[in-house]
Amino acid sequence: MPPSISSATPPMALIVPDANRPIEGDPRAGAPRPVVAVDLSELGDFSWRRLFGHDRPVELEIGTGKAGFLLRRAQAWPQRNFLGIEWASEFYRYAVDRLQRWHVPNVRVLRADAAHFVRVICLRDSLTALHVYHPDPWPKKRHHKRRLFQPPFVAAAAECLAPGGRWAVQTDHAEYFEIIRALLREQPLLEEIPFDDPDFGVQSADDDSSVGVATNFEIKYRREGRAIYQIAVRRR
Numbered sequence: 075m076p077p078s079i080s081s082a083t084p085p086m087a088l089i090v091p092d093a094n095r096p097i098e099g100d101p102r103a104g105a106p107r108p109v110v111a112v113d114l115s116e117l118g119d120f121s122w123r124r125l126f127g128h129d130r131p132v133e134l135e136i137g138t139g140k141a142g143f144l145l146r147r148a149q150a151w152p153q154r155n156f157l158g159i160e161w162a163s164e165f166y167r168y169a170v171d172r173l174q175r176w177h178v179p180n181v182r183v184l185r186a187d188a189a190h191f192v193r194v195i196c197l198r199d200s201l202t203a204l205h206v207y208h209p210d211p212w213p214k215k216r217h218h219k220r221r222l223f224q225p226p227f228v229a230a231a232a233e234c235l236a237p238g239g240r241w242a243v244q245t246d247h248a249e250y251f252e253i254i255r256a257l258l259r260e261q262p263l264l265e266e267i268p269f270d271d272p273d274f275g276v277q278s279a280d281d282d283s284s285v286g287v288a289t290n291f292e293i294k295y296r297r298e299g300r301a302i303y304q305i306a307v308r309r310r
């Protein structure tokens with residue numbers, strides 16, 4: 075069961091590990107590591123330029139987990155910037171360590187509630203792409219209020235996309251998928267587009283050719299033969 079984000083928890087609990095701390099057993103221990111973890115409180119007014127040092131197209135991944143997707147996508151697209159937001163400190167630390175060891179310069183990770191980030195901090199009309207893969211389904215009815223996909227989140231995320239920006243979602247949970255799809259289709263700023271796109275995202279659910287980049291959960295679920303449901307939309 076993933077940790078829940080209770081109302082008692084501050085929405086922006088940020089940890090900035092020492093970027094140059096050697097990690098035991100790391101063959102590159104001692105080599106300077108790129109700073110990939112961000113502390114928004116030190117950033118002043120939020121802007122993508124402040125976060126990355128320059129203006130390039132930005133892709134945001136919500137629920138980065140162990141950052142397998144973020145890492146490979148950032149490596150494949152060095153001319154774009156990538157921010158991953160992860161709530162669970164265990165996965166956040168894992169992602170920070172991994173991204174530092176791989177020396178990926180165009181990526182940042184933030185420990186935060188992504189719903190808060192999207193509603194309050196993320197700049198409107200700014201994202202080239204938004205990726206949300208295998209959001210926690212919270213299957214029990216009494217937990218549905220913890221789900222990421224709620225009307226205010228969808229409305230705010232749609233506003234954060236630049237015109238033409240792409241938002242892709244995939245899940246292995248059929249019932250949650252129906253809800254996500256209805257929310258996306260209802261949002262007047264968005265229009266549905268084909269999921270498959272060689273320039274973006276994970277491979278299609280029917281495609282075993284390994285084109286595209288799979289997330290950690292996707293790899294696991296495909297191996298188990300589970301169905302994967304996907305939708306992509308574009309900001310009008």
Ligand SMILES: C[S@@+](CC[C@H](N)C(=O)[O-])C[C@H]1O[C@@H](n2cnc3c(N)ncnc32)[C@H](O)[C@@H]1O
Nearest residue numbers: 137139159160161162187188207208289290291
């Ligand atoms: C099922 S995992 C999927 C991880 C990854 N996307 C993948 O496909 O392998 C969902 C992730 O979303 C994170 N998460 C859930 N709610 C979140 C929120 N509001 N803000 C940021 N991360 C969140 C969880 O901690 C978890 O790591």
